[in-house]
Amino acid sequence: MRRAHVPSTRRLAAGALLATALLATGCGVQVPTDPDGTLDRITGGELRVGATAEPGLVEVTDGEPTGPLVDLVEDFAETIDAEPEWSVASEETLVTELEEGRLDLAVGGFTDQSPWVDRAGVTRGYPGIPGADGRSLVMLVPLGENAMLAELEAFLDEEVGS
Incomplete structure (x- = not known):
């Protein structure tokens, strides 16, 4: 009498995972995703950016930010055909505005040791940003x-390396 072949649990799990991946790809599911559609909304539209003053990185004169981080954000916006709309505030205010959906991006003297990691998405650290002075700078979304x-990270990898 011949015994029926019973697939192993590992093979079943691998098959199920592969099938799910193929179905997701076929359905146009994009990974990674934005639950609130930020990238789709800002592409070809407005990029709401908050900045906090930080010597050598963001200078604020008459309410207008300038500096290496501002230049990077403006270059990033150009790659997605977005128009940056700037606001200037404290770090805490910027993080709150990110949480409440009033900002799409925040820049300043944030480092990879940022205390805001449970309240905002944080890029990898970039020590190659002009004005970083050895700090590993991050941006918040x-x-x-x-x-x-x-x-944003793909852009920063190209522009300043990781």
């Missing part, structure tokens, strides 16, 4: 907006 974060 709304928590969970992973497509936006991935697009």
